[in-house]
Amino acid sequence: MSGGAGVEAEAGAEAGAEAAAQADAVRFRPHHFLCALGFVGKGYSDRFTANMAAIVEGRLRAPGGAATAIEVVGRLDDICAPCPRRAGALCSVQAKIDRLDAAHAAALGLAPGDRIRWGEALARIRARVRPGDLARLCAGCEWLELGLCEAALARLHATGGR
Numbered sequence: 001m002s003g004g005a006g007v008e009a010e011a012g013a014e015a016g017a018e019a020a021a022q023a024d025a026v027r028f029r030p031h032h033f034l035c036a037l038g039f040v041g042k043g044y045s046d047r048f049t050a051n052m053a054a055i056v057e058g059r060l061r062a063p064g065g066a067a068t069a070i071e072v073v074g075r076l077d078d079i080c081a082p083c084p085r086r087a088g089a090l091c092s093v094q095a096k097i098d099r100l101d102a103a104h105a106a107a108l109g110l111a112p113g114d115r116i117r118w119g120e121a122l123a124r125i126r127a128r129v130r131p132g133d134l135a136r137l138c139a140g141c142e143w144l145e146l147g148l149c150e151a152a153l154a155r156l157h158a159t160g161g162r
């Protein structure tokens, strides 16, 4: 294979990955953008964690993942689906989830029905959520005190998501 053909094949593969990334949008409720940023392979059950890993590590953090389309929803989303705390169409701690969603939607300037690529979401988080803000935005979340999400936010500010 000539160098030119190799470059073309590479460009084709990248275009294919981008097209696939945009094909079926991931559905996120507003507070799950920051949760996805901070995800380190822990969750509420094995099924929950495997599903979240497939979304976050298998799509958002995979090569070309910045192009992944995300649809903002105001209800159960693709991360909630296998959660052991789900109670039908709601969460067993729905009032807390509503508070988290409202705080994160306001902070990110996102509303149900919006579509945004993961790379754009990272830029938006960096522009609008400062290190230290999660103590307020995520008040009541049991993962907050572990500091993993704040650490991820600090890394995003330090590296610009690269």
Ligand code: SF4
Pocket (backbone or CB within 6 Å): 031, 034, 035, 036, 038, 100, 134, 137, 138, 141, 142, 143, 144, 149
């Ligand atoms: S502290 Fe909780 S709500 Fe906030 S980003 Fe982390 S997991 Fe999500």
